[in-house]
Amino acid sequence: xxxxxxxxxxxxxxxxxxxxxxxxxxxxxxxxxxxxxxxxxxxxxxxxxxxxxxxxxxxxxxxxxxxxxxxxxxxxxxxxxxxxxxxxxxxxxxxxxxxxxxxxxxxxxxxxxxxxxxxxxxxxxxxxxxxxxxxxxxxxxxxxxxxxxxxxxxxxxxxxxxxxxxxxxxxxxxxxxxxxxxxxxxxxxxxxxxxxxxxxxxxxxxxxxxxxxxxxxxxxxxxxxxxxxxxxxxxxxxxxxxxxxxxxxxxxxxxxxxxxxxxxxxxxxxxxxxxxxxxxxxxxxxxxxxxxxxxxxxxxxxxxxxxxxxxxx
Numbered sequence: 288x289x290x291x292x293x294x295x296x297x298x299x300x301x302x303x304x305x306x307x308x309x310x311x312x313x314x315x316x317x318x319x320x321x322x323x324x325x326x327x328x329x330x331x332x333x334x335x336x337x338x339x340x341x342x343x344x345x346x347x348x349x350x351x352x353x354x355x356x357x358x359x360x361x362x363x364x365x366x367x368x369x370x371x372x373x374x375x376x377x378x379x380x381x382x383x384x385x386x387x388x389x390x391x392x393x394x395x396x397x398x399x400x401x402x403x404x405x406x407x408x409x410x411x412x413x414x415x416x417x418x419x420x421x422x423x424x425x426x427x428x429x430x431x432x433x434x435x436x437x438x439x440x441x442x443x444x445x446x447x448x449x450x451x452x453x454x455x456x457x458x459x460x461x462x463x464x465x466x467x468x469x470x471x472x473x474x475x476x477x478x479x480x481x482x483x484x485x486x487x488x489x490x491x492x493x494x495x496x497x498x499x500x501x502x503x504x505x506x507x508x509x510x511x512x513x514x515x516x517x518x519x520x521x522x523x524x525x526x527x528x529x530x531x532x533x534x535x536x537x538x539x540x541x542x543x544x545x546x547x548x549x550x551x552x553x554x555x556x557x558x559x560x561x562x563x564x565x566x567x568x569x570x571x572x573x574x575x576x577x578x579x580x581x582x583x584x585x586x587x588x589x590x591x592x593x594x595x596x597x598x599x600x
Contacts, residue, residue: 289552292362292419293457294448298353300344303445306435311342315445318366320415322441322482332380334370334439335387341435342442349397349428350447359451363392363420363432369411370439370483374563390436392420397428410438415484421450441482458545466534467512467523469505474528498527500597501560503570504589505529511592518554520580521588522573526597 303312305323314323326340350361372380377387392405404424411418432447473492477485505524506514514523515531523531541547556574560567 292421292448292450293453294362294450296353296355296449297364298346298350298447300445301347302345304343306339306341315342315344315442318444320443320480320484322367322443322484325439325441325482328439329385331383332385333372333376335372335376335380335385336437336439339388339435339437340440341433342445343431343433344445345431346447347430349430350425350432351427351429354449356449356451359449361422361425362448362450363422363445364417364448365411365445366415366417366443367411367445368415368441368443368484369413371413373559374561378563388437390434390438390440392422393433393435394422394426394429395431395433396426401433402426410436411440415443422447439483441484460538462535462538463516464512464533465536466510466532467515468510468532469508469523469525470530470532471508471528472530494528496528499560499599500526501558501568501570502598503596504593505570505595505597506593507595513588514592518577519584520575520577521585522555522593524570524573524593 299316300312303310303315305311305326311323314321323342325336327337329335329337354361372387380387389407389410391403391407393401394404395401404422405420408420434442434445473494474496475487475489476491476493477487480486503524505526511523514521515533525531538547554576558564558567558570566572
């Protein structure tokens with residue numbers, strides 16, 4: 288939902304094992320980008336395992352006994368990443384009777400029985416980041432959780448936190464861009480770390496990369512602030528080796544005793560050129576998400592800014 292979750296207390300498991308019963312606690316205890324081994328990978332298909340894998344974590348006391356406030360609820364927090372397949376890989380696996388499954392979460396109740404809490408709830412969003420899963424339906428007295436999947440997933444750290452209303456005043460301020468422009472910035476250097484963990488070095492860029500422009504109209508190079516100040520279906524469109532450079536007003540320092548977090552909120556889409564992606568070789572058709580958005584405004588802004596034609600370069 289994008290809702291902000293606040294927590295003060297986190298619980299780390301006292302035991303953790305994979306589907307083979309191996310002790311993997313050391314690999315999921317710290318956020319150090321050295322993840323739990325993913326399992327046996329099916330080399331025929333990108334991001335698919337030979338057999339399903341699981342991670343079972345246990346705590347020394349029932350999870351719900353740690354909640355100190357009535358409004359607090361447990362949330363599974365994990366730093367992880369995933370090797371994402373292409374559309375054609377999904378199709379090839381389906382032809383062979385294989386199926387990619389997302390992650391499921393079970394909890395062991397006070398009677399020692401496993402209950403499904405969230406079947407097929409999703410997967411991480413690609414590169415290393417933090418994911419959260421509220422567990423409102425956690426059985427009373429649960430001391431163990433089990434995650435299961437069949438994708439090439441890398442779990443870096445897994446823990447439980449208790450989300451609650453903040454005890455201190457929280458002030459939120461939304462800042463719109465003062466300036467936004469499209470820039471040809473080049474292709475960032477990619478470093479391939481172990482366990483398929485990529486890193487992109489922004490300071491090291493090349494003029495050319497191993498991708499090409501899908502055919503269509505892109506946003507003109509230079510200023511285009513109007514396109515990114517509202518959620519209105521008027522789109523800023525960039526291609527390979529390009530970026531949207533955005534500037535904001537510098538805020539005043541936070542009051543004494545307060546700390547500030549910056550959150551970048553962006554709404555948009557990405558399109559690939561996979562052979563099974565619908566019209567993957569063209570920019571259009573452009574997506575729509577806001578039924579009440581003005582067609583006239585969208586068309587006017589696109590005619591003003593999105594007139595740079597590119598094809599296959």
